Amino acid sequence: MMGKSRTQALLLALPLVAFIGITFVAPLGSMVLRSFHDPLVAEILPKTVAALGEWDGGALPPEGVYALLAEELKQARADRTIGRLATRLNRQASGLRSVVSGTGRRLARQGAPPWAEALPRMNKAWGDPEVWHALAQAGRRVTPTYYLNALDLRMDADRGVTQQPEAKRIYRALFVKTIGVSLAITLLCLGIGYPLAWFIAHSPPRRGRLLLVLVLLPFWTSLLVRTTSWIVLLQQQGVLNSLLTWAGIVADDQRLTLMHNMTGTFVAMTHVLLPFMVLPLYSVMSGIQPVQMQAASSLGARWPRAFRRVYLPQSMPGVGAGCLLVFILAMGYYITPALVGGQSGQLISNFIAYHMQTSLNWGLAAALGSILFVAVLMLFLLYDRVLGLDRMRLGS
């Protein structure tokens, strides 16, 4: 009997498990795969890459390798895959884009063996062992390149891992910034949300419901609408600046820059995430009896002490849920910083989107995404461990 209902329960869950598996888990898996698996070079230059595998890594590869490269580059140009190859190799060592495409162009018109002399004549880079090392590196199907790049590191010709040049170090600082901003926004939401939730939870029921609507309406309003509103409010010719100018606090030619910078990201993200703090706090606080505080104060405890000893501990589950939720959401925020953050207000997600859509460096996007994914996953497990996912509630 037990076995039968076990199977029955499993069978009920199975369709969604399979659905999520195919439509969500598999995509995540393909992203993680792409962050370290990159067969492009090995597919376009299979023979060259194989021959380079036998190369002892000495001064320069033998004539045979040069000949294979010439043959395969010519083929790649005919197949029109040389552009992708050049882009990919340029990521391995900058400058290789023009070397590869230039050599391809010349090979189409001229060139004869011995290739070990012809290729360096077409582009002297082929006489540089470092270029061949880069080619051998890029030829590996499993590559640490993207993770290294995501951590501001790179692989050198002598196979040592070194720091990127100063000007190209962005991502470590960006991760730190994302965590810092998320923490700050979480604290800001807690600071504003705790009193709000308290006020709603301990108002008379009718007023409490009304006030709750003031939190729920923003929660239900489209994120893009709320972001648009902040643009209307914060821009230089916007409502807030006009108000300040009209009141004479700010001169007309010195309107404040409130968006397209970090301020914009902070204000708009706090607004968007505040309901996620207030709602869990409210649902915990509305279960706390205010009589207990009265009892504590009638026993002589002053207000701060009664609050600290009686109320605060009981509200902690709400604080934990709200903070974790806001922090997790803030870590992955994309839309709001993209629209009101300008240059300085961008977070890690914005760079993932940038590499997905603009630079088309998908491997790097996948590596950055995988790192962020692991971070969020750990927070998610923490949430489950501390608060239990199966007790999660939505709304009021």
Place this chain on the structure above:
Amino acid sequence: MSAWRAGPGTWALRIFCGLGFLFLMAPILIIIPLSFNAEPYFTFTRGMLTLDPDAYSLRWYEQVLLGERWRSAALNTLIVGVSATLLATTLGTVAAMGLSSPAMPWRRTITALLISPMIVPVVIAAAGMFFFYSSLNLTQTYTGLILSHAALGAPFVVITVTAAMAGFNSELLLAAASLGAGPVRTFFKVQLPILSPGVVSGGLFAFAFSLDEVVVVLFMAGLEQRTIPREMWAGIREEISPAILAAATLLILIAVLLLLALELLQRRSNSDKP
């Protein structure tokens, strides 16, 4: 009641909370009058402030409601939203019933798996979906968008229906069975009517998600599948036109309707309970 709040800062608390509620609501309220602006500006004109009727107009609403671009965006939003919601609600409700059974094995793990689409940042999910669906030739198709939105919306259904199941008296199932009803009949005649507020609110959450989702659409949709959020994104990023304020006002109206619907559902499910 008053004794414990009459501690330090009753007034300070009230003023603070007043400002807090203002912070929450002002951005939403400010957009409504601006959407009637007769001028193509994002700010109040002198005429609007002096309540000159000529400073107000419905031209942006005309553009949104009658323009080809917004109309096709609305249609796309509806197609994707409704299909994804139906898919997510069906699968989510059935799964939640399994999860609520006391005999369910690996409950914690399976719950975590089913809720994970809600927690993983959408940018990551969208990137993965782009890679995976493009290998199946599903990018730039309705199918791809619907599947993605259904996956990301399903957790809302799982959570609300599981919550509704928690209040479900399982003896009713035995009663139905003892009266000779088969499992299918029991489900449709007994279980579903009682759970329906939970199911419908889960569906509303899933629909609201799809209605607001822009990242997956940005990564995956082609020109043919542009939705309302996608048009708004374009409106903010590419050309600032008050038409997006009119669209925003309409979306606020939808949010109010969704909120009202949920409120009614909640009242109903509360009055159902003994």
